[in-house]
Amino acid sequence: MRRVYLDHSATTPVHPRVAAVINRYMLADFGNASSIHEFGKTAQQALRWSRERVAELVGASEADEIVFTSGGTESDNLAIKGAAAARKDRGRHIITSAVEHHAVLHTCEALEEDGFQVTKVGVDEYGRVDPEEVSEAIRDDTVLISIMLANNEVGTIQPVTEIAQAAREREILVHTDAVQAVPQMPVDVEDLGVDLLSLSGHKMYGPKGVGALYIRRGTRLLSQEHGGHHEKGRRAGTENIPGIAGLGEAAATTMEELPQREKHLERLQRRLIEGLLQVEGVHLNGHRRERLPNNVSISAAAIEGESILLGLNAEGIAASSGSACTSGALEPSHVLLAMGMSHEMAHGSLRMTLGRDNSQEDIDHVLEILPPIIDRLREMSPFEIQ
Amino acid sequence: MYTDKVMDHFMNPRNVGEIDDADGVGQVGNPVCGDVMAMYIKVKDDIITDAKFKTFGCGAAIATSSITTEMVVGKRVDEALKISNREVAEALDGLPSEKMHCSNLAADALKEAIDDYRSRDADEESE
Numbered sequence: 452m453r454r455v456y457l458d459h460s461a462t463t464p465v466h467p468r469v470a471a472v473i474n475r476y477m478l479a480d481f482g483n484a485s486s487i488h489e490f491g492k493t494a495q496q497a498l499r500w501s502r503e504r505v506a507e508l509v510g511a512s513e514a515d516e517i518v519f520t521s522g523g524t525e526s527d528n529l530a531i532k533g534a535a536a537a538r539k540d541r542g543r544h545i546i547t548s549a550v551e552h553h554a555v556l557h558t559c560e561a562l563e564e565d566g567f568q569v570t571k572v573g574v575d576e577y578g579r580v581d582p583e584e585v586s587e588a589i590r591d592d593t594v595l596i597s598i599m600l601a602n603n604e605v606g607t608i609q610p611v612t613e614i615a616q617a618a619r620e621r622e623i624l625v626h627t628d629a630v631q632a633v634p635q636m637p638v639d640v641e642d643l644g645v646d647l648l649s650l651s652g653h654k655m656y657g658p659k660g661v662g663a664l665y666i667r668r669g670t671r672l673l674s675q676e677h678g679g680h681h682e683k684g685r686r687a688g689t690e691n692i693p694g695i696a697g698l699g700e701a702a703a704t705t706m707e708e709l710p711q712r713e714k715h716l717e718r719l720q721r722r723l724i725e726g727l728l729q730v731e732g733v734h735l736n737g738h739r740r741e742r743l744p745n746n747v748s749i750s751a752a753a754i755e756g757e758s759i760l761l762g763l764n765a766e767g768i769a770a771s772s773g774s775a776c777t778s779g780a781l782e783p784s785h786v787l788l789a790m791g792m793s794h795e796m797a798h799g800s801l802r803m804t805l806g807r808d809n810s811q812e813d814i815d816h817v818l819e820i821l822p823p824i825i826d827r828l829r830e831m832s833p834f835e836i837q
Numbered sequence: 838m839y840t841d842k843v844m845d846h847f848m849n850p851r852n853v854g855e856i857d858d859a860d861g862v863g864q865v866g867n868p869v870c871g872d873v874m875a876m877y878i879k880v881k882d883d884i885i886t887d888a889k890f891k892t893f894g895c896g897a898a899i900a901t902s903s904i905t906t907e908m909v910v911g912k913r914v915d916e917a918l919k920i921s922n923r924e925v926a927e928a929l930d931g932l933p934s935e936k937m938h939c940s941n942l943a944a945d946a947l948k949e950a951i952d953d954y955r956s957r958d959a960d961e962e963s964e
Contacts (some may be wrong), residue, residue: 758898
């Protein structure tokens, strides 16, 4: 059976070049970067090299603006809690959006318990935040704005540059969760004008358990980990050298491949979207143009997402859904609901996220397999397509 | 996460459809939580002779609907009423724990259908 992986926003396969690097830093060059001997020095070099690669990838002017973490979630936590703690005497108001990843939303909610106030701006039907609305939400006591660069469920790209402009005039820190964006589109912290940016290894053909936070020079954060003086006191704990070296290699590969990768993904994306929109009662979720090139999110009327996934999985196709059944909660995706979608349509959502390893044949295969699954489930459904 | 039996009933559901001249119809669930089941039964001499379903929902919702229709055909109405959601789940060799409440509604749909049948029957007798 042909197997097609269309869940690259969940995780990606490790790039062969990355796997080779990780292998080396596990078996041969296994030293602790804090050690004085040769083993330690080799680890330090890997740390330095990776920091430079990640800095390059996001357009940071200095390698030291990059701090390595255990992944996107920790980066978001360090950015938000660290900035909030460092600035709490200036004010206790944070602005974010209703469509953020839970790593941001739940972190903000945790701060609410500590006396911070959080404004969540809404989005339009395409999942876009209005920069005007963010500007209007700014108060005298606003200390941080956290708006994602691209959404993980529907791929909508947010106008972060415009948002950051208004914030910087008021000396408010801007954080962006760029976990989904970094592997698929050019990202430059200077163009964006952000102070903090989160990224993750395993979303960009690197390993799981490693990520990074860009911290603009001069930005004070309170460390969330207490221990040794690793990462210049910003994140204590022995550095995960195999993971970090792998992340560095993943960053280097992304730099090299990105122009081609983008074109390849756009081509496949267009083919998949056009094919799916031929199916009756299928809607595209998210923005048509302001969208990551690897994201295809649809909703199919009158049927439920998990059952589509099971049908696809039985045919060797891996995708994901925003239905309640797959979120582990009783509610369907908070992103789709924030976009004004009905519960029924949100339950019928299907996300297919493409990767560098997908081919046109994969797309054609999906377009052959999926419509009969939708038909079969609709025959079972008590609802009519409206 | 699902047993082979759940997958069998999901991939090859039994008794999908509606019964035009059903003696009882029951519908439970709502689209907000993501599961809606409609159950149709045909009854003759107090015995369920046919059952069909239509379900909007996840794999567990479809599989429980399917197996329930199999379990009730040939049963007396009062016997069918005793079928619980737990028994339906057991007949499928179990369901993931998070599915036990939200998607395990087929026995409830069946009860609704039987209640509907009984109320119609009572109406006829009183006429």
